[in-house]
Amino acid sequence: MSTQRGRPKKYDPQTALQAAGGVFWAQGFSGTSLDDLSAAMGMNRPSIYRAFGDKEAVYRLALAQFTRQMEEGFNHTVLQETDFREGLRRFYRAALEVYSSGEAALGCMVMCTAPAASITHLDVQSDLLEVIEQLDRRILKRVELAVDQGQLSAIVDAKSLSKLIQAVLHSLAIRARAGESKTSLRRFADAAILTILGKT
Template identity: 30%
Template sequence: MSIRSKSHDRDKALARARDLFWKQGFHATSLKDIEAALHMHPGSIYAAFGNKETLFRMALERYAEEVAESRQKILDAAPDALEGLARFVETAHPVTRDDLPQPACFLAKTGMDTGLTQPALRAAISALLDRTEAAFAQTYRQAQAEGALPANADPDNLARRLHATLTGIGVYALRPERREQARLMARDLADEIRALRHLAS
């Protein structure tokens, strides 16, 4: 098997692990679940990814990277930063999509798991959530530089509010009967982001 083929197989296995943990959480996912999802024997899983905690952390990191790449593509295609952020909220966030394991952000959902006591995982989740919030703040700063936000706007505070609101909408969307309302809230949030432009007028 070529190096490229091995890399592709490893990438697919990690994607399956991400989806499994996203659906079931860390503690509810057994080694048997992982074996079945990854189509791998225990020895192969250990050789490729280490233990369950390491695999979970790698799945979280993969998720964060994918979200960041998706967000950047949307920002690059948008006419300006503020519009790009609004488009991300209304089209790419898990609550607006049907092709993802859960409507809530994997990082935020994991961060709320009070049963997750492993210090290394807690630290990794916190760092990844901080990275997301920092990316939002940077986008608001870009919007400020473009003149879409007034000079006295606080990008860090706007980012905190956006992050908290998206997390809340995702939690709300975990109730199947509230999924459509959650989508509408995400679209309303996108419109609120666009409305910030008027503050600079």
């Protein structure tokens, strides 16, 4: 409750993390130096250390922030739309806007940078797995609802179907980062929905 003591922070934690995330997103974990972070965050190294911990801690916090934003996108599309197909279509579109925005298309921060670091930094691997499984669970829930509502017919296996839906996202992420055009990716996403969920 006490009003803040001592010298006031010059930075906003959220914005600083966002800036750090931007660098990590483009350069990956080990491709990014503390100096890079310092410049982007507008904080000098000791301040970063005090505020967030070491390089790996900053990276993981930035990952979490990115994930949170993507989850919001999921809520605003898949979960809000009554028709599952249409909600999914909007979700893929929204993801593509993130993946292919700005100058260079960076793809998904998690899928395109975390795997490279995940073998030598096991905490990052845990984060990566958790993100994937969490999304599996959330998609599955919505798939099961769609089945109950008769929106999906004759499903092989709801769990595998959910993973397949996420697989498209993985591919969009990588392909965006590889340089495929947004229009090409949109076409792919739309067609994938048709093939996966049937044409009805």
